[in-house]
Amino acid sequence: MILTAILALAGGATLAPAPQSITIATDVLYTGAGEARENMLVTITDGKISAIGPGRPAGEDSLHVAAITAGMVDLSSRINSGTTSVEETHEVTPQYRVADSLDFYDQSWARQLRHGVTTVVSSPFDNNCIGGLSVALKTGGEPTIEARQVKADVALRGAFGSQPSSKNHPAFGRPTDFYSRRPTTRMGVEWIWRKAFYDALYAEGNEDRAFDGVEQLVAALNGEVPVFAQAWATQDIRTAVYLKEEMAGEGKPNMRLIIDCGAEAWRELDFLVRTKTSVVLPPFPADGRTGDGAFFAGDAAAKLHEAGVPIALSSHNSMLTGGFLGDQAAYARRGGLSFDAALAAVTITPARMIGIADRVGTIEVGKDGDLALWNGTPFELSSKVVGVVLDGELVIDPR
Amino acid sequence: MRSKAMWPARMGLAIAVFVPLAGQVVGSTPLSQDEAESTPDVYMVRAERLVVRPGQVRENASVLVRDGRIVQVGGADLALPEGATEVRGAVVCASYIDPWSALGVDSGALADTNLVGSARTADGLDLYTGDHLRDEALRAGVTLARLQAGWQGQIGGLGAVVRLDPQLDVAEEAVVTDSADLAMSIGLSVDQGSQFVQGPDGSFRIISGDRAIDVFDRVSAVDKVVSNLETGRAYRKSQLEYEHKFAEWQKAIEKKTEELEKDFKKAKKDRDKDVEKAKEKGKEHKDKSYKEDRKPKQPKPDPDKAVLAQVAEGELPLVIELHRAGEIRNLLDATKDFSRVRMILAGATEAGPMAGELASRGIPVIVWPSLRGTNAADEFQGSDLSLAATLRDAGVNVLLGSGGRDATASRDLPLLAELAIGHGLSRDDAFHALTLGAARAFGVADRVGTIELGKDADLLVLDGMPLESGSHIQYVFCGGRLAVSPN
Amino acid sequence: MMLSALLVAMAATLPGDLEGPQPVDSTGTPVEAKAIAPARATVFKAAKIYVGDGTVIENGSIVVQDGVITQVGAKVETPKGATVVEHDGAISPGLIALHSNEGAGGELLDSTREVMPEAEARHAFAPHHSDYRRARQAGITSLVLAPSSANLIGGQSAVVKTAGGKVVKPSAHLAVSVSSDALNFNRFPTSYAGAMKELNDRFSEPEGAVARAVSGALPVLVDVNDRAEIGRALGFVKKFQLKGALYGSYWAEDLAEPIKESGMAVIATPFDVGDGERQMRSIVALQKVGVRIGFGLDAPARHPHSLRLGAAMCVRAGMPADAARKALTGDAAIIAGIPGRIGRLARGLDADIVLWSGDPVALSSAVEGVYIDGKHVFGGEK
Numbered sequence A: 001m002i003l004t005a006i007l008a009l010a011g012g013a014t015l016a017p018a019p020q021s022i023t024i025a026t027d028v029l030y031t032g033a034g035e036a037r038e039n040m041l042v043t044i045t046d047g048k049i050s051a052i053g054p055g056r057p058a059g060e061d062s063l064h065v066a067a068i069t070a071g072m073v074d075l076s077s078r079i080n081s082g083t084t085s086v087e088e089t090h091e092v093t094p095q096y097r098v099a100d101s102l103d104f105y106d107q108s109w110a111r112q113l114r115h116g117v118t119t120v121v122s123s124p125f126d127n128n129c130i131g132g133l134s135v136a137l138k139t140g141g142e143p144t145i146e147a148r149q150v151k152a153d154v155a156l157r158g159a160f161g162s163q164p165s166s167k168n169h170p171a172f173g174r175p176t177d178f179y180s181r182r183p184t185t186r187m188g189v190e191w192i193w194r195k196a197f198y199d200a201l202y203a204e205g206n207e208d209r210a211f212d213g214v215e216q217l218v219a220a221l222n223g224e225v226p227v228f229a230q231a232w233a234t235q236d237i238r239t240a241v242y243l244k245e246e247m248a249g250e251g252k253p254n255m256r257l258i259i260d261c262g263a264e265a266w267r268e269l270d271f272l273v274r275t276k277t278s279v280v281l282p283p284f285p286a287d288g289r290t291g292d293g294a295f296f297a298g299d300a301a302a303k304l305h306e307a308g309v310p311i312a313l314s315s316h317n318s319m320l321t322g323g324f325l326g327d328q329a330a331y332a333r334r335g336g337l338s339f340d341a342a343l344a345a346v347t348i349t350p351a352r353m354i355g356i357a358d359r360v361g362t363i364e365v366g367k368d369g370d371l372a373l374w375n376g377t378p379f380e381l382s383s384k385v386v387g388v389v390l391d392g393e394l395v396i397d398p399r
Numbered sequence B: 001m002r003s004k005a006m007w008p009a010r011m012g013l014a015i016a017v018f019v020p021l022a023g024q025v026v027g028s029t030p031l032s033q034d035e036a037e038s039t040p041d042v043y044m045v046r047a048e049r050l051v052v053r054p055g056q057v058r059e060n061a062s063v064l065v066r067d068g069r070i071v072q073v074g075g076a077d078l079a080l081p082e083g084a085t086e087v088r089g090a091v092v093c094a095s096y097i098d099p100w101s102a103l104g105v106d107s108g109a110l111a112d113t114n115l116v117g118s119a120r121t122a123d124g125l126d127l128y129t130g131d132h133l134r135d136e137a138l139r140a141g142v143t144l145a146r147l148q149a150g151w152q153g154q155i156g157g158l159g160a161v162v163r164l165d166p167q168l169d170v171a172e173e174a175v176v177t178d179s180a181d182l183a184m185s186i187g188l189s190v191d192q193g194s195q196f197v198q199g200p201d202g203s204f205r206i207i208s209g210d211r212a213i214d215v216f217d218r219v220s221a222v223d224k225v226v227s228n229l230e231t232g233r234a235y236r237k238s239q240l241e242y243e244h245k246f247a248e249w250q251k252a253i254e255k256k257t258e259e260l261e262k263d264f265k266k267a268k269k270d271r272d273k274d275v276e277k278a279k280e281k282g283k284e285h286k287d288k289s290y291k292e293d294r295k296p297k298q299p300k301p302d303p304d305k306a307v308l309a310q311v312a313e314g315e316l317p318l319v320i321e322l323h324r325a326g327e328i329r330n331l332l333d334a335t336k337d338f339s340r341v342r343m344i345l346a347g348a349t350e351a352g353p354m355a356g357e358l359a360s361r362g363i364p365v366i367v368w369p370s371l372r373g374t375n376a377a378d379e380f381q382g383s384d385l386s387l388a389a390t391l392r393d394a395g396v397n398v399l400l401g402s403g404g405r406d407a408t409a410s411r412d413l414p415l416l417a418e419l420a421i422g423h424g425l426s427r428d429d430a431f432h433a434l435t436l437g438a439a440r441a442f443g444v445a446d447r448v449g450t451i452e453l454g455k456d457a458d459l460l461v462l463d464g465m466p467l468e469s470g471s472h473i474q475y476v477f478c479g480g481r482l483a484v485s486p487n
Numbered sequence C: 001m002m003l004s005a006l007l008v009a010m011a012a013t014l015p016g017d018l019e020g021p022q023p024v025d026s027t028g029t030p031v032e033a034k035a036i037a038p039a040r041a042t043v044f045k046a047a048k049i050y051v052g053d054g055t056v057i058e059n060g061s062i063v064v065q066d067g068v069i070t071q072v073g074a075k076v077e078t079p080k081g082a083t084v085v086e087h088d089g090a091i092s093p094g095l096i097a098l099h100s101n102e103g104a105g106g107e108l109l110d111s112t113r114e115v116m117p118e119a120e121a122r123h124a125f126a127p128h129h130s131d132y133r134r135a136r137q138a139g140i141t142s143l144v145l146a147p148s149s150a151n152l153i154g155g156q157s158a159v160v161k162t163a164g165g166k167v168v169k170p171s172a173h174l175a176v177s178v179s180s181d182a183l184n185f186n187r188f189p190t191s192y193a194g195a196m197k198e199l200n201d202r203f204s205e206p207e208g209a210v211a212r213a214v215s216g217a218l219p220v221l222v223d224v225n226d227r228a229e230i231g232r233a234l235g236f237v238k239k240f241q242l243k244g245a246l247y248g249s250y251w252a253e254d255l256a257e258p259i260k261e262s263g264m265a266v267i268a269t270p271f272d273v274g275d276g277e278r279q280m281r282s283i284v285a286l287q288k289v290g291v292r293i294g295f296g297l298d299a300p301a302r303h304p305h306s307l308r309l310g311a312a313m314c315v316r317a318g319m320p321a322d323a324a325r326k327a328l329t330g331d332a333a334i335i336a337g338i339p340g341r342i343g344r345l346a347r348g349l350d351a352d353i354v355l356w357s358g359d360p361v362a363l364s365s366a367v368e369g370v371y372i373d374g375k376h377v378f379g380g381e382k
Helices: A107-114 A186-203 A214-221 A233-250 A268-275 A300-307 A327-334 A339-345 A348-353 B033-038 B107-111 B132-139 B215-262 B264-281 B303-312 B326-336 B350-358 B386-393 B407-422 B427-441 C130-137 C194-202 C208-215 C226-241 C252-262 C278-287 C306-316 C321-328 C330-336
Strands: A023-031 A035-045 A048-054 A062-069 A070-072 A117-122 A130-138 A147-160 A227-230 A257-260 A277-279 A311-313 A370-374 A383-388 A393-396 B041-054 B058-065 B069-075 B085-092 B096-101 B141-145 B154-165 B175-185 B193-196 B206-207 B318-322 B342-345 B366-369 B399-402 B459-462 B473-478 B479-483 C041-050 C056-065 C068-073 C083-093 C094-098 C142-146 C155-157 C157-162 C167-169 C174-177 C220-223 C244-247 C266-269 C293-295 C353-356 C367-373 C373-380
Touching: A023 A370, A023 A383, A048 A383, A062 C220, A070 A348, A070 B427, A107 A117, A107 A383, A107 A393, A117 A147, A117 A339, A147 A214, A147 A300, A186 A214, A186 A233, A186 B386, A214 C226, A227 C252, A233 A257, A233 A268, A268 A300, A268 C056, A277 A300, A300 A311, A300 A339, A311 A339, A327 A339, A339 A348, A383 C174, A393 B206, A393 B479, B041 B427, B041 B473, B085 B473, B085 C278, B096 B399, B096 B407, B132 B141, B132 B407, B132 B473, B132 B479, B141 B175, B141 B473, B154 B407, B175 B215, B175 B303, B206 C155, B215 B264, B215 B303, B215 B326, B264 C353, B318 B326, B326 B350, B366 B386, B386 B399, B386 B427, B399 B407, B399 B427, B407 B427, B407 C306, B473 C094, B479 C244, C041 C353, C094 C244, C094 C306, C094 C330, C130 C142, C130 C367, C130 C373, C142 C330, C194 C208, C194 C244, C220 C226, C226 C244, C226 C252, C252 C278, C278 C306, C293 C306, C306 C321, C321 C330
Parallel strands: A023 A062, A070 A117, A147 A227, A227 A257, A257 A277, A277 A311, B041 B085, B096 B141, B175 B318, B318 B342, B342 B366, B366 B399, C041 C083, C094 C142, C174 C220, C220 C244, C244 C266, C266 C293
Antiparallel strands: A023 A035, A035 A048, A062 A370, A117 A130, A130 A147, A370 A383, A383 A393, B041 B058, B058 B069, B085 B459, B141 B154, B154 B175, B193 B206, B459 B473, B473 B479, C041 C056, C056 C068, C083 C353, C142 C157, C155 C174, C157 C167, C353 C367, C367 C373
16 A cells, blocks of 8 residues: 655645555666666655665556656855855854754755755855865755755865855955954965865864864865865866865875866866865756866866766756756757766765765665666756655655 | 626525524635526615614515625515525625725835825736635625725825626726725835845845834924915816816907907908008007917826815815824814815824814714834833724724735724724724715715615625624625625 | 732731742842832722732722732721822733833844853843833733844843833843744744754753753743744644743634644734734734733833734734733743732732723723832822
């Protein structure tokens, strides 16, 4: 018996009691962990994938779709409470958690869920050089952080480029407030980052030099938590990677770097490969230009993938038709990315980047029951997500 | 003319609907379009007590409503016609009128400070948004409202009395009268909002909040009212003079034409001779001009002045919003010579000391029992909840309104009335203010305000007397349509 | 369990047990309760006496002596020489406004420090300010002076009487704000992330007043605006096992069950004419599910009659009238932390009494007499 549960789109409603088990038949199953297979059944029990095997739909009324992929993962979801998610009193605030500022009644979560995105990473708004700790969470369920969180503190978020300095101003010519400070230029931004890392280096193991946030910076230096930095343009990507190399030279070779919004990463292929840097790509813009004037080539994803740079796609909480994560995969395909690479870029690769691949990203027994159900081959303009399973509950019913 | 879409088709069978007489029903619901169209438009309303007009109660009465009107009023034994729906209640009375409301005025029109006298609020209605607000007002018993655009301006244009029925989305159906009054205001500070602007040196400043209003502005505002009235008077005078002259001229033309026709032949011969003569001399012949040809000049028609003329002559009421004692004093003194003007004051927060004069001059006051805190007191003392009682005790015709600024406030008019009652106004006076008083002041008493034959069917059915704390409204008839029924 | 008003005459000269701390004046000096007239009692009679706990006594009497209620019931023993006040109308306990700023000007907001747990609102108590007169005239006999919600931890609220200068409870709640009011654009915190971390740090290693809150000795008064903030507040309260009340009720009906589970009371923000139905429905839904409700005022920005306006609007939206009356009196006293002193007409409690022309939650009822600690402070009665 399959119960239908419809998630209240305005948020806040409790779901109907979870069914014991649900089985969905599909013409093509894309597990993300091997070849695509035809005529398959996927069973989810108590929220986890329990069985995958060949089979046909049970009857007229049973769940049967054209294709199934794992629920998609968006690392750059941009769902946060805007400027109230970043503590601007200082430019370096690694100790603050964006999880404390999330609004679960925001329609954005449900919107992403409707379009097949089941796990997202929420990060502090990028007004600070180092804004704080990101969190990975599901896009549906009880409206509390405890119920939705997949993993806390998955990355240390920060930004290069022009955004962190945009609100600051020099201390002359107008009333001073705490925005009368550096940085006001890219050089200043880099200076702030480097100072934060060096302060952490000196403070490591030295109680007298401790300061608020030192723990998180040290963890980042040691590679325990990846640095997830926004860098749109070439110069910013290079700045970030140079910093990483510099820290390696200072005895911290394990620092991990994920570039967010790496629109011009396609211009720095060798550099990124050499430093083992991962890249999250922003949504494809209509005219090629993205943040900080960066030029996002149509084949950027294909080029990066071919060079061996781990890539993930993102949608920045787009509400436009044709802007959602599944559509981003379609644009990447159009630019030459293979189907399997595109699928990986919206599922298992982002999950691996932040260390939640044990739970999400592919359809394998034991992983979370998060599925995107399609009415055709995924990532084509003619197909769309018609159903979604989240933690074993059919939250959008394709029938 | 009522459109077919609005008035539902009659049912073939009589349907009797019995209302629990003592039940305290909380939360009546407005009917949907479909429900409305399937219910008949003929109702027999039976009341244990019928409040015909303020102070006049009739026991065990019946009211027959058809096609939007009250077509029969009788006793309990009035026969139920075929196709009629019966509605029973403990108390039936006229529904409430908010004589100072903003519910249904387009927000841009409401905020406009540059209106002219002939601007019609009826042209600035927004009947498409805020349906839920009109529903709420109906549920609270308020079915009619006088609406005024441009309340912050020195002139607000012509107010309209409108039916607050969300089913009415065409102005012709909703508007009861499109020239209920002309509005003016004295001493209102206009909230222009704050602006954060960058100066030439790059620094930022916050500009303004309210338009500065000082004593001199207010005095000149009173002068403006007077000069407007004088303009109106002068315009009317010049119109009358023109009409008189025109009539005289017409007479003169007739007379002269008669004269000339008598001697037509002779006149023609004379003229031909003149033409010949002129030709010989090589000159142009100029026709004889008669002084009667000079038509009297019509004064340039000016719709704004025409409205002011109506006000000056007392044909249209003049509603003036003002609050401070000084302004009220100035206004009363300055308008002593305009005895025909039918002034109505709105607000008049500090009018207490002048209550006697207001009473003797027959100037009604629309009181707004508002709950402004002292922080929002502007420069005057803030709200005075006992104002209605003070004025009424002195003999002033007191009306109660919801302030004309906030569309959502009309729903709370009965609560404001209760506040006024709690501060000394009698219940009967409050009920009068909300029904007949408001209707009379704005010239619609021939259509609404009491339960009498031929009037529009705007009725409330309650389980207790209106404006009493334990009473609940169960049914509301708005223009003969059953707009609200119990859950 | 509170005693109902059916007590039979007891020794009229003995005041009952007084719960709560010794009353102090605004400087903190203990104040002895002054007797109105030594050994002279007053008896109030009325057709309807609303006790404040939901019960009503028809044609009952209240005996007051030395500022304290000594008897309440349908039948009482009238002490010799007592003054009798026969009131044609209803009597209720004085109304209690649970969040207000009477006479305080800007003194309840220190804009230099966002965390000041030791700051006490009672130092902003100016008992002779005209705001208190206006409050009395609206039937309000006690109110909670609360630090502004613009600070993360604004200080400690105080319960004061609106006449007589008494601070009934100098430290009633610790005012905490998790709402956007506490966020600034030019000083810490600018974000919820910063705010929640600071609060977490402070409550994890608590000192002083915060330690008293964590131990349960001092209830918290948590300012919230929307559902997300209520959610965060409930998480915070649960984590540190705090008691107290939420101030703010917009959209709270979606969270009625979690609020009930948390044990927190809810103080409604003041209502105004024209406010959307949703607000009222929230309060009605909360009350229905069993959450304890009270009303806030925020005078002088709001008119004191807004307290009863809110109650009347909730009644219009479906709240039972006796629940509304309780929210203004008996339940409000529980939320304020001194149910043994104020909020009900019961033996041993302060004689804070209001004479009305009708039902207190009907806006058409007039305040005809107000007594605080047995002393006549407003109205036509002697």
